[in-house]
Amino acid sequence: MRDWVKGAAVVALAAMAGSAARAEDKLKVGFVYVGPVGDFGYSYQHDQGRQFLQKQFGDKVETTFLENVAENDSQRAFEQLARSGHKLIFGTSFGFMDPELKVAKQFPGVKFEHATGYKLAPNLSTYSARFYEGRYIMGEIAAKVSKNHTVGYIASFPIPEVVSGIDAFMLGAQKVDPNFKIKIVWVNSWFDPGKEADAAKALIAQGADVIAQHTDSAAPLQEAEKAGVHGFGQSSDMAKFAPKAILTSLEDNWGPYYVGEVKAVMDGTWKSHDTWGGLAAGMVVMGPYENMPADVKAMAEQTEADIKSGKVKVFAGPIAKQDGSVGVKPGEVMPDKEILGLNWYVKGVDDKLPQ
């Protein structure tokens, strides 16, 4: 049966010959996204990175993406890319970790990279961005701008990246205003515009006059604009969605990293590595500082420069945990490994983390 199908296929293939792309000398680079490229958030930004890469190298590379790939299907997706001649493959979601690892072992000649995970192999790198650095600056700005001393924070899922974002935000805010309050709503989704909008409305009704979000859609920002309060953009510069409300955006910027990795593969210098870059590396970019007094803007720019230069470390001690116990001792800095797995709130956060 199978042979028969094969035979039929060969005939069909012969009939259609000529249409198959021949691109042996091009480097084929594949991307696997967890969401649709149209989410205008996380997956969209990775795709912007891919397009940047394509533009940089022109016809020397061929890029491909698979969108909206569920974790269950991701192993097959990686395998399809590896088998169709892709030599460098990026998996952009944490949930792809084990499937990508399995496929990487199966295809030692192909280079793999996995975003936000922690498992490495000789041909599997990990990369991620220190988004918390930007959230520290956002916290500072919020504490300066807020009249009610309260931020409304719309969170997706209680994973370390989100928790460290909340902590960094509060550390920044407390530096300016020790009594600054945070109200957190978990919407249990990365992307549900309606629910995010409702959460923003609830937070604004309860007195928050700055809205921060760790979800993907522009809906909370638009609600802030409607209600006449302030907000921050997520993933990309969202100024056009809320020209009066936006303070700045926390932008993902994967393009330069992707270009660097492709160059390394072309030069034969690619090695398995663990990259965790922030503002200094240009993986996290702050959008224009807007709708704030000049002194606040100056402060934000100063902090940004200090974080880039390493003068300011976000998780530098002393840091007290929510219950008052010691989180980071004075004079010490939280090691990366702990930030990567952060699961406690700093003092002053009035919310309970699901344990």
Added chain:
Amino acid sequence: MHIELQPRLDPPRWLGVAAPVAAFAVALLIGGLIVALLGKSPLDAFRVYFVDPLTQDWSLEALAVKASPLVLIAVGLCFCFRANLWNIGAEGQFIAGGALGGALALATHGVPHDGPLGGSWILPAMLALGVVGGALYALIPAVLLVTLGVSEILTSLMLVYVARLALDYLVRGPWRDPQGFNFPVSVNFDPDATLPSLVEGASLHAGVLVTLAVVVLAAVVFGRTMLGYEIRIVGAAPRAARFAGFSERKLALAAFALSGGLAGLAGIMEVSGQIGQLQPSISPGYGFTAIIVAFLGRLQPVGILVAGLVLALTYVGGEGAQIALKLPLDVTTAFQGILLICVLGADVVTRYRVRLVGRVLA
């Protein structure tokens, strides 16, 4: 002018095969048109979607792995649908089965097994728990239906959301891997708790064989047993069934338990065969897609097997199309809808003679 339907008393057999094939051809034409409108070659698209995945060993294996849960759930659903019971919550039952079976894998993780059986009892027990979990979860809407007359369509659907959130909570909380940097995944299952591979180093797992066995069994149950007979009668002629003294309540409970049990089995096989751990989302909507598979397969086990493979083909081929032709994923989704609509529409010619009757307007 209007269309008249005249029931066929004895539909010819060839029509039952020819109609869906013709429908497939029509769907291909419409799909090809969409592809052409997007500026790509329909012929290339056809090759990538329907020929390439059938010509390589690894993609054939991928097809089987993808089709397996769909077929298993859909076979279970036909017990309900045939009896006019609308269980659309298979997604929740899939999750319940995966979670309960997976719980045993977590409980036995890293524990030495000194008994005479060693760890060999774990996997069968997990599969059994998967069936139990799915069946119990399906019995909630069934019991509410037979005792209180609450619409099973809605309760089974609402319980999907509840199951998703419950698993989400468990994996982010109590079941989280302590060494996993607080990421929301459980530990990787032990080999004793993992379905073995059929081919060394490939993703083809033993669950595929279980599915095949279930298809055969279900075909026998439908064709040759009293239960199958009762289900068919209740669905086709409820009044006659009542006269014959069949208990609709018992039947409803049995149908839901069977369908939930198979969905739960699919869930635990996906968890222990494909994923190898518990995570917040263990199903990309298999429970819903399986409803389509059930209808594409005309609510018959063997038809469902074919339909499941065809649908899996569009998934695997859809990825191929994104890679080779840069066609957006939405084309695949839209095509799946078109295919289903065409096959359903073709049903009419097998069951009725269709005639255009009436005056031509002057």
Added chain:
Amino acid sequence: MNGEMAQLILVTVVTAATPLFLAALGELVAERSGVLNLGVEGMMVMGAAGGFAAAYVTGSTLVGALAGIALGALMALLFALLTVVFAVSQVASGLALTIFGLGLSGLVGSGFVGLKRDPAPHLSIPGLTDLPGVGRLVFGEDYFVYAALALAVLVSFVLGRTRAGLVLRAVGDNHGSAHALGVPVRRVRILAVLFGGACAGLGGAYLSLAYTPFWSPEMTAGRGWIALALVVFASWRPWRALGGAVLFGGATVLQLHAQAFGIGLPGQFMSAIPYLATVLALVLLSLRRRAGSVAPAMLGTAFVPDR
């Protein structure tokens, strides 16, 4: 909690309830005629995509709303052709419609990702809208809300008080007798299904024009399914559907408020509340009902006249 805050919360509830109510109202009419259309989600999401696209291109919210209605109705026409004319399984056709709609809306909307519009205009009557406590709630909603209420009045009146409504219900309760009395059963059903699609399309357009004024794939996020639940919850009565929509919208919004207040319950549990509440409400309703279903007797069965 003061009055202003209560009003703010209620305004949010109204916004959350409106798309659910619009879709449920349309589906209710279709089901009253005996047709179960599980494709609400697909019709809604097409309405959202087409509505935003048309409004963006023309700059008019009204044109957007009309486009949403038209696309919803077009999808419903396809469904009616299958189920009413060709007597195909309604459950299967409805699911097919949902899948088709999700895919097609992605294609239609792909050119409009990341674009924004101003939200749909709100009613503003000097003096009334500024009334403390109730002004914004009663006189300051967007126009869709008032349109939805007007539709509710209309549907309730037509169903209960007119000959057309009587015919519609007769078709849903016993198509055989209705046919014998000379009622064009299939024509009535097609019209009812089209109305259902139009309402679902309008509900979808509400999402992308008023609720969150931009387009994103799958932005309906399951609201079509909730609308289907509401119809049963409402025992197929328009005003009860309104009550159900407000309850469900309220449960969704209040759980967010409860979180913001700092109730220490897991977010997953809070998110599950609206669904559990729906199940509970269905159970309670059925306890109060005496034996026998209030569903239209012919719901889900195709009508094939034997000439």
